[in-house]
Amino acid sequence: MVMVRISDDALAIACGADAVADAFxxxxxxxxxxxxxxxxxxxxxxxxxxxxxxxxxxxDVAAILDGSSPLGIGVIAEHPFIAKQQRLTxxxxxxxxxxxxxxxxxTGGWKGLARxxxxxxxxxxxxxxxxxxxxxxxxxxxxxxKWRTVAAAVAxxxxxxxxxxxxxxxxxxxxxxxxxxxxxxxxxxxxxGLATGATKGYIYVRSEYPxxxxxxxxxxxxxxxxxxPFVLEVRVGAGxxxxxxxxxxxxxxxxxxxxxxxxxxIPALVGLFGKPTIVNNVLSLAAVPYILAKxxxxxxxxxxxxxxxxxxxxLAGNIKHGGLYxxxxxxxxxxxxxxxxGGTDDGSPVKAAQVGGPLGAYLHxxxxxxxxxxxxxxxxxxxxxxxxxxVFGEGADMAGMARFAMEFCAAESCGKCTPCRIGSVRGKELxxxxxxxxxxxxxxxEGLPQMHNAPTAxxxxxDEIVLLEDLCETMKFGSLCALGGFTPYPVMSxxxxxxxxxxxxxxxxxxAE
Amino acid sequence: MRDAKADRxxxxxxxxxxxxxxxxxxLHDVQAEFGCVDEASKRQIALALNLSRAEVHGVVSFYHDxxxxxxxxxxxxxxxxxSCKARGVEALVDGAVAAASERVKIETIYCLGLCSxxxxxxxxxxVHARLDAPKLEKLIREIA
Ligand code: SF4
Ligand code: FES
Numbered sequence: 001m002v003m004v005r006i007s008d009d010a011l012a013i014a015c016g017a018d019a020v021a022d023a024f025x026x027x028x029x030x031x032x033x034x035x036x037x038x039x040x041x042x043x044x045x046x047x048x049x050x051x052x053x054x055x056x057x058x059x060d061v062a063a064i065l066d067g068s069s070p071l072g073i074g075v076i077a078e079h080p081f082i083a084k085q086q087r088l089t090x091x092x093x094x095x096x097x098x099x100x101x102x103x104x105x106x107t108g109g110w111k112g113l114a115r116x117x118x119x120x121x122x123x124x125x126x127x128x129x130x131x132x133x134x135x136x137x138x139x140x141x142x143x144x145x146k147w148r149t150v151a152a153a154v155a156x157x158x159x160x161x162x163x164x165x166x167x168x169x170x171x172x173x174x175x176x177x178x179x180x181x182x183x184x185x186x187x188x189x190x191x192x193g194l195a196t197g198a199t200k201g202y203i204y205v206r207s208e209y210p211x212x213x214x215x216x217x218x219x220x221x222x223x224x225x226x227x228x229p230f231v232l233e234v235r236v237g238a239g240x241x242x243x244x245x246x247x248x249x250x251x252x253x254x255x256x257x258x259x260x261x262x263x264x265x266i267p268a269l270v271g272l273f274g275k276p277t278i279v280n281n282v283l284s285l286a287a288v289p290y291i292l293a294k295x296x297x298x299x300x301x302x303x304x305x306x307x308x309x310x311x312x313x314x315l316a317g318n319i320k321h322g323g324l325y326x327x328x329x330x331x332x333x334x335x336x337x338x339x340x341x342g343g344t345d346d347g348s349p350v351k352a353a354q355v356g357g358p359l360g361a362y363l364h365x366x367x368x369x370x371x372x373x374x375x376x377x378x379x380x381x382x383x384x385x386x387x388x389x390x391v392f393g394e395g396a397d398m399a400g401m402a403r404f405a406m407e408f409c410a411a412e413s414c415g416k417c418t419p420c421r422i423g424s425v426r427g428k429e430l431x432x433x434x435x436x437x438x439x440x441x442x443x444x445x446e447g448l449p450q451m452h453n454a455p456t457a458x459x460x461x462x463d464e465i466v467l468l469e470d471l472c473e474t475m476k477f478g479s480l481c482a483l484g485g486f487t488p489y490p491v492m493s494x495x496x497x498x499x500x501x502x503x504x505x506x507x508x509x510x511x512a513e
Numbered sequence: 514m515r516d517a518k519a520d521r522x523x524x525x526x527x528x529x530x531x532x533x534x535x536x537x538x539x540l541h542d543v544q545a546e547f548g549c550v551d552e553a554s555k556r557q558i559a560l561a562l563n564l565s566r567a568e569v570h571g572v573v574s575f576y577h578d579x580x581x582x583x584x585x586x587x588x589x590x591x592x593x594x595x596s597c598k599a600r601g602v603e604a605l606v607d608g609a610v611a612a613a614s615e616r617v618k619i620e621t622i623y624c625l626g627l628c629s630x631x632x633x634x635x636x637x638x639x640v641h642a643r644l645d646a647p648k649l650e651k652l653i654r655e656i657a
Contacts, residue, residue: 010640011630014627167624169596169628170628172627172628175626208626235538238541238578240577256568258575314629316599316628322629358595393599412623
């Protein structure tokens with residue numbers, strides 16, 4: 001009998017994988033539902049004897065089985081998209097049944113936890129410090145240092161909190177890991193618990209990920225005896241983007257409004273329910289089993305500068321070959337977008353790439369030689385964030401995207417501080433005015449007799465743009481957290497690189513000669 | 514006087530009594546079972562958890578997933594975040610709203626984590642990818 005492997009990842013299901021699996025079962029094949037390889041443009045991807053066919057529909061089943069299907073892509077593991085990657089965190093992607101304990105063990109599972117138990121808490125923390133692992137959630141804070149702080153804190157209860165509130169557009173690595181390899185995350189959290197003396201762990205998952213929630217709950221049930229005395233629980237978010245911010249997430253876990261807390265005190269000392277708490281991203285925790293099993297050096301050998309190890313990069317938006325691409329730091333944006341991603345899906349020239357989600361800068365193709373590295377991005381006022389890349393084709397309206405950044409900030413602001421809560425609303429109105437190109441009369445306040453220094457002429461486009469820049473400056477430096485503080489990045493980068501989309505006169509180099 | 518709903522609410526609250534910080538899990542269950550978290554529920558939950566009614570109201574109103582009133586029509590959540598915008602979701606919005614009219618409510622959601630195969634939508638817990646105008650209209654017809 002033919003054995004067919006098809007992913008049961010939410011993306012494959014959304015593309016129709018269940019119907020394909022049913023059709024194969026009806027045709028007499030044995031169907032095994034596995035995790036996704038991450039070649040998302042090929043989903044639903046059918047694997048028979050290591051060879052791939054995709055994207056498949058139920059109608060293709062007969063042809064695939066009799067060998068006449070034109071959808072074949074050859075041996076999956078040798079496909080250039082897969083073969084060129086350096087998969088550490090996603091080593092199991094495409095290869096195992098997500099919640100089968102036997103599959104996890106057979107592929108090296110639990111070895112990291114066993115080694116941590118062997119070498120003890122202190123040595124485990126030092127191993128993570130030595131690996132150079134930095135928080136994959138966006139801020140890039142060294143994970144080991146956080147662990148050290150919590151390990152050193154004295155308390156009757158400590159917590160490990162996994163931030164799985166992956167709300168950024170173009171990010172899906174957390175989702176893929178939770179759905180495809182949940183035990184890897186569980187093992188990472190158990191190691192964190194052992195290293196710091198925490199006995200309770202929470203995974204805070206956004207409610208938009210029902211498939212991941214179901215898989216995690218099943219995996220936690222099945223592996224409870226293996227990670228004991230460490231206890232894990234899934235908590236479901238409630239549709240608030242800001243809860244991806246760690247202190248807001250802690251408030252939400254406690255059953256409060258997801259408002260951001262002022263720091264200090266840092267969560268490592270005063271965290272969940274006031275106890276010392278590690279808050280780490282899914283990918284940071286999932287990198288830990290490898291580090292413990294193979295040693296810090298094996299991990300640190302990948303990467304560049306202070307960015308060690310690998311980064312699961314997510315290619316999305318208007319891109320031909322979208323999906324998950326895990327590789328060492330240092331790869332350039334151009335390689336990612338044009339070579340690996342194959343350019344835009346609709347065939348138009350690439351106009352922009354947004355890296356790092358809704359709070360990340362829009363990068364112009366002129367900047368595509370920038371290497372993937374925390375410091376290199378920071379140097380051009382951009383951020384790596386969670387490693388998501390959204391590609392935009394020719395048709396993109398960058399002023400519209402800048403407006404959306406403000407609109408998103410207004411919709412998701414927690415409301416605690418003024419620059420973000422009010423600034424984002426004003427920013428949206430301001431960009432509306434800029435796009436509508438109507439010269440605006442001075443407002444009432446400016447007309448007051450006390451304001452005799454204020455100009456009286458209607459505001460020009462240039463005035464409005466200066467005002468927008470001013471507003472961005474205020475939001476950047478006056479906001480409490482990244483939502484208000486980073487929203488200026490997409491806005492300012494769009495304004496800087498595509499002024500013509502905002503109606504500013506295009507600079508004509510010929511005319512200047 | 515107690516009604517069946519109040520009894521059921523007590524059961525839900527009791528089922529989470531061993532959790533730390535049980536408010537969100539309770540609200541999720543209440544929202545799923547009754548379609549909203551109404552005034553009476555807020556008061557009853559507040560009483561049971563030793564919170565003020567204002568605290569519970571503050572939480573309910575903060576999160577997009579909780580509503581004070583039941584929804585009048587089935588909901589289709591359409592992703593309109595950056596990657597789906599880059600893949601053309603905005604061109605589908607007017608058509609979808611027109612097709613939905615009063616019978617289906619089109620809500621905006623920001624990202625379902627399926628960003629390379631958009632435009633995407635979610636109905637209940639089911640996800641749908643690679644939407645174009647005809648596919649989206651078909652989905653809307655099916656749930657109306
Ligand atoms: S910047 Fe925005 S989201 Fe962050 S604390 Fe201030 S109001 Fe809340
Ligand atoms: S942006 Fe639409 S699914 Fe992520």
